Amino acid sequence: MSKVDLSVNIGPLKLRNPVMLASGTVGYGTEISEFTDLNTIGAIVTKSLSLKPRKGNPPQRIVETPSGMLNAIGLANVGVEAFIKEKIPFLKNYDVPLICNIAASTIEEYVECTKILTGEETIKAFEINVSCPNVKEGGLQFGNDVKAVGKVTEMVRAVTDKPLIIKLSPNVSYIWEFADAVKKEGGDAVSAINTVVGSAFDIYTKKPKLFNVNGGLSGPAIKPVAIAKVLEISRKVDIPVIGIGGIMNWKDVIEFMIAGASAVQIGTLNFIDPTAAGKMVGELEQYCEQMNIKRISELTASYDIEE
Amino acid sequence: MSKVDLSVNIGPLKLRNPVMLASGTVGYGTEISEFTDLNTIGAIVTKSLSLKPRKGNPPQRIVETPSGMLNAIGLANVGVEAFIKEKIPFLKNYDVPLICNIAASTIEEYVECTKILTGEETIKAFEINVSCPNVKEGGLQFGNDVKAVGKVTEMVRAVTDKPLIIKLSPNVSYIWEFADAVKKEGGDAVSAINTVVGSAFDIYTKKPKLFNVNGGLSGPAIKPVAIAKVLEISRKVDIPVIGIGGIMNWKDVIEFMIAGASAVQIGTLNFIDPTAAGKMVGELEQYCEQMNIKRISELTASYDIEE
Amino acid sequence: MFVIKSPVTETKQLQENIFLQKIHCPEIASVIKAGQFLNVRVLESTYPLLRRPFSICDVEDDYIYLLFNVMGEGTIILSHKPEGALIDLLGPLGKGFNTEDDYELAVIAAGGLGAAPFPFLTKELKDKKEIKTFVGGRSKSDVITYGMINVSVATDDGSAGYKGTVVDLMRENLQELKSKKIKVFACGPTPMLRAVKEFCVENDFNCEVSTECAMACGFGICQGCPIESANEKDKYLLVCKDGPVFNIKDVML
Amino acid sequence: MFVIKSPVTETKQLQENIFLQKIHCPEIASVIKAGQFLNVRVLESTYPLLRRPFSICDVEDDYIYLLFNVMGEGTIILSHKPEGALIDLLGPLGKGFNTEDDYELAVIAAGGLGAAPFPFLTKELKDKKEIKTFVGGRSKSDVITYGMINVSVATDDGSAGYKGTVVDLMRENLQELKSKKIKVFACGPTPMLRAVKEFCVENDFNCEVSTECAMACGFGICQGCPIESANEKDKYLLVCKDGPVFNIKDVML
Ligand SMILES: Cc1cc2nc3c(=O)[nH]c(=O)nc-3n(C[C@H](O)[C@H](O)[C@H](O)COP(=O)(O)OP(=O)(O)OC[C@H]3O[C@@H](n4cnc5c(N)ncnc54)[C@H](O)[C@@H]3O)c2cc1C
Numbered sequence A, B: 001m002s003k004v005d006l007s008v009n010i011g012p013l014k015l016r017n018p019v020m021l022a023s024g025t026v027g028y029g030t031e032i033s034e035f036t037d038l039n040t041i042g043a044i045v046t047k048s049l050s051l052k053p054r055k056g057n058p059p060q061r062i063v064e065t066p067s068g069m070l071n072a073i074g075l076a077n078v079g080v081e082a083f084i085k086e087k088i089p090f091l092k093n094y095d096v097p098l099i100c101n102i103a104a105s106t107i108e109e110y111v112e113c114t115k116i117l118t119g120e121e122t123i124k125a126f127e128i129n130v131s132c133p134n135v136k137e138g139g140l141q142f143g144n145d146v147k148a149v150g151k152v153t154e155m156v157r158a159v160t161d162k163p164l165i166i167k168l169s170p171n172v173s174y175i176w177e178f179a180d181a182v183k184k185e186g187g188d189a190v191s192a193i194n195t196v197v198g199s200a201f202d203i204y205t206k207k208p209k210l211f212n213v214n215g216g217l218s219g220p221a222i223k224p225v226a227i228a229k230v231l232e233i234s235r236k237v238d239i240p241v242i243g244i245g246g247i248m249n250w251k252d253v254i255e256f257m258i259a260g261a262s263a264v265q266i267g268t269l270n271f272i273d274p275t276a277a278g279k280m281v282g283e284l285e286q287y288c289e290q291m292n293i294k295r296i297s298e299l300t301a302s303y304d305i306e307e
Numbered sequence C, D: 001m002f003v004i005k006s007p008v009t010e011t012k013q014l015q016e017n018i019f020l021q022k023i024h025c026p027e028i029a030s031v032i033k034a035g036q037f038l039n040v041r042v043l044e045s046t047y048p049l050l051r052r053p054f055s056i057c058d059v060e061d062d063y064i065y066l067l068f069n070v071m072g073e074g075t076i077i078l079s080h081k082p083e084g085a086l087i088d089l090l091g092p093l094g095k096g097f098n099t100e101d102d103y104e105l106a107v108i109a110a111g112g113l114g115a116a117p118f119p120f121l122t123k124e125l126k127d128k129k130e131i132k133t134f135v136g137g138r139s140k141s142d143v144i145t146y147g148m149i150n151v152s153v154a155t156d157d158g159s160a161g162y163k164g165t166v167v168d169l170m171r172e173n174l175q176e177l178k179s180k181k182i183k184v185f186a187c188g189p190t191p192m193l194r195a196v197k198e199f200c201v202e203n204d205f206n207c208e209v210s211t212e213c214a215m216a217c218g219f220g221i222c223q224g225c226p227i228e229s230a231n232e233k234d235k236y237l238l239v240c241k242d243g244p245v246f247n248i249k250d251v252m253l
């Protein structure tokens, strides 16, 4: 047995270690399970689910940028019903906490999805995506409006007793205000950050490289931004934070935890090295041993900042 | 003589070409003049000037990040007075439009600086930095508050007839609202973007890598973000935009212009290749010739987006 | 599927801009099929960040071959890999060509770098079927015939072979093609694939095309590579997982 | 100042982790002075984005030498440059050592990689002044004596030479140092430089130190490299432009 306690609590949600797989970067777990033993990671978050299946945006959906990538997938997903029928059975084979990420165009749809899913025993928590910048009719207004985020939290809270995480948009002036609204309305934690709005043009055709024009920037390019957002929330609001954005290795995980994260999610890295998340767990343990840290949770918000 | 007309207008300000050097990345022109013939570039923007000299932040002020860098210089500058006495005489030797960038902690200080400088014939325009994230006592509140930005524009407008550019912060929900306020209050143009707030921690000492904790992210990492912001302003507000953020070569210049920029500024690249900005001008001309573009200004907001 | 670091054993410049790279990778060599691809991480760095997809060009014992042209940063780096350098491969990915159908003559149609998957397909087919290959390019220097047999060449500018597109050339040979039970295997730029599709639909030829799309993951987790399904309305298939080889009946090009 | 691409002609591994790189660059070789530095772009890529500063280690005809240890991405890439590879140099930068003062004995104090500027300084001084060199490191493998003369070694763990810091060793030799008119030239980690300063102030020795700081530009335009002035209150000097070599009287360490 290891001398280091790698388990972490995100409010009422207990994970065996802080390394989760981020929404939209592992589908529903099937493909990644060929590379990473899901039983070794902290939790898996599904691709954003909506009430009905979504086709997603036409191509091109992906553009590479310096140390990052833009995506405009358009929340392509199988819908809540097919998820329960076709995807949950596979995930039942694993002993890994399943977190359902939900995206919707209206508050009612968020509530409806949660109601349907909350009865599923396999689902251990909900992550509400209020911040996906790619869906034109919805998403963005929620993510950028403190009141709407508060309202979504309140309404979803009313229909589930499971841990409730709100995933925040970085594309706002003060992210802590959103975390504060989540806390006030009974949310258990926030995830920070979703992707940063970005765009790119082809200089010969003058067309946007993404069909959707704007996309979400992810990957190491945004890590400093994500660290600043996690720190901002951590210093201002007493709520657990899940750190996300550009994590490429175990060092980045530690950096997020120091800046205030209770756990982290691995996103874009899964595309580049689908074995990486699993491997990090052991490396985190080594760091803790080397630094004489008994419980990894001690790292959360352990920043040494002179005031 | 070239067949391509490279000149651009930024409201009342006419430049011989769209390639400007960004504030804080060329000091007051002395050092860069050893590498780039200032007479060949579009304009030079000074390091942000404040009423009194500023010492700036203690080290560490610079951190490299993937395809980017964080800086927390703290607006170190010689102050308005020394600028006039010691720096303007050097710049008088060149036939390059000099744009004075001003940073301040109060609206009164902005006005005061502008009043003092507007009499200097060498100064061709003002760029008001409302968005520097590194000065704790000032700056940030302006940059994130639409009313304050409107107010600064109005007050500075009242004391100068020279072209007035407001440099906007990207760290806001809707940058177009700020551009709109600038336009309403009589500003001639906006510059977008200043740096994106970011942070980084050392995982062994748990200290922030920057003394100031937060810094401004610049370089190619932020280019997609800057492109999206320029596009947002261009689609919503009828005001000239100066595009800034992560430009590494002439292709990036074209991309910014297509997305809506009338001209651009080169920042971080000056540190890496101080000859680059000068070299771009010829490359822009070649592109125009190849694409059969008679005036480079035709490129501005020439994006081909299906609605 | 493997994520594996394997040594480059040879990088040969076939033509201006076009490279053939030999890699020692028994794990992948022993299982990969023609039409499948690998997603290659060219540097252990954040730039380029994403892997680059390449068709499997050929397999020889424990060795695999990639055929690529230098497009941008990723392929420049790849082309400079010295002997012995490790490259990080993810694969085999996607569905390969279905060679098992009922036909006598395999008709291969390659446009430019679309030649990449065909040396291996040729090897897989040559003892079982007759093969006729049509290779096109803008100009002589774009025509790649490496590893293919029974080749007719077309160039847009007439600098080699027939003057016209590869599909024009196939049309010229229509009688011969109609004389046997054939299956067409095509790979090349999308406009060419559209022309191939039209040609095959007209003549009721069975046809598989290898498609391309910008990709992030290459194995179905990012949803980055949609291609419209021809069978189900309002549904996208994934190029990386459901393809890259599709029967022309199944996708909208 | 030049921005110039010059070919690496040799990369020699001096010790575990420590490399000496020879570059053909007559432009810089003919003007650079000991204590000045170059800012090196290791790749034409956005990662690593910034140049990396390196002291000029030595100059020989048209060739310059860099001495570096492998720290991270940048120095890894540099250490792998094959013969003939071009690297992009910006320099000469900063102010070098002032060797012209009035003294008989030049006392060189190097800690670890702080040895880098001293082979060239030694060459500049050796016909004009007497030289005594103190070199320290944590352990034997950190001690670099390349290109230096009249060397005494100190290691923290006693695995080579004197057991203790390089300043402890200088203190041991205080009588000898006091017997002549000396000037101390020091380079190494900041704690070492502080100790050197203290030692020199105590004994009223003239002393110049070569300092380090995270840098972006290296030539005075980013304001990224402040060091507190000892003469003017509330003023920073720039390590890259006003330094990296400072007289200990002029800066707070
Ligand atoms: C299934 C598949 C098989 C392929 N097989 C081969 C092969 O065998 N030989 C070969 O030379 N090339 C092949 N390609 C194309 C090859 O992947 C690109 O040429 C390569 O990625 C270029 O990388 P680069 O860094 O040199 O170019 P850059 O232009 O600098 O970068 C390419 C960027 O564009 C994106 N991209 C790649 N392909 C496309 C596309 N079709 N449309 C839009 N964006 C794209 C990539 O994600 C990457 O970010 C294949 C592509 C696919 C999808």
Ligand SMILES: Cc1cc2nc3c(=O)[nH]c(=O)nc-3n(C[C@H](O)[C@H](O)[C@H](O)COP(=O)(O)OP(=O)(O)OC[C@H]3O[C@@H](n4cnc5c(N)ncnc54)[C@H](O)[C@@H]3O)c2cc1C
Residues within 6 Å of the ligand: B063, B064, D037, D048, D050, D052, D053, D054, D055, D056, D067, D068, D069, D070, D071, D072, D073, D074, D075, D076, D113, D116, D117, D211, D212, D213, D214, D215, D216, D244
């Ligand atoms: C004037 C000067 C002269 C130097 N001379 C030499 C020399 O001759 N030999 C040698 O081996 N090293 C020297 N160094 C240190 C050398 O620049 C770093 O070791 C090198 O940048 C490491 O790069 P890397 O990418 O391998 O390491 P990484 O750790 O991956 O990257 C280094 C990063 O840290 C920053 N950085 C560099 N130096 C420092 C520092 N002192 N404090 C904080 N951050 C820093 C850089 O900007 C860079 O972004 C010198 C530094 C300076 C300022």
Ligand SMILES: Cc1cc2nc3c(=O)[nH]c(=O)nc-3n(C[C@H](O)[C@H](O)[C@H](O)COP(=O)(O)O)c2cc1C
Residues within 6 Å of the ligand: A022, A023, A024, A025, A047, A048, A071, A073, A075, A101, A129, A132, A167, A193, A194, A195, A217, A218, A219, A220, A222, A244, A245, A246, A247, A265, A266, A267, A268, A269, C222, C223, C224
């Ligand atoms: C291709 C792609 C698809 C994504 N889809 C979703 C999604 O459906 N729901 C969601 O909440 N976040 C989604 N994200 C955001 C990620 O979960 C994560 O917040 C973001 O990518 C930043 O982390 P990274 O830099 O590690 O990728 C997606 C990201 C990518 C790259």
Ligand SMILES: Cc1cc2nc3c(=O)[nH]c(=O)nc-3n(C[C@H](O)[C@H](O)[C@H](O)COP(=O)(O)O)c2cc1C
Residues within 6 Å of the ligand: B022, B023, B024, B025, B047, B048, B071, B073, B075, B101, B129, B132, B167, B193, B194, B195, B217, B218, B219, B220, B222, B244, B245, B246, B247, B265, B266, B267, B268, B269, D222, D224
């Ligand atoms: C070291 C540094 C100092 C800067 N100082 C200023 C400043 O004083 N005033 C200002 O308006 N912008 C300042 N900026 C922001 C740049 O002008 C520019 O908006 C930003 O860096 C984005 O462009 P880039 O990615 O091309 O660097 C500074 C940027 C850097 C990197």
Ligand code: FES
Residues within 6 Å of the ligand: C214, C215, C216, C217, C218, C219, C220, C221, C222, C223, C224, C225, C238, C239, C240, C241
């Ligand atoms: S490339 Fe990721 S799903 Fe196809």
Ligand code: FES
Residues within 6 Å of the ligand: D214, D215, D216, D217, D218, D219, D220, D221, D222, D223, D224, D225, D238, D239, D240, D241
């Ligand atoms: S490193 Fe830029 S001013 Fe010194």
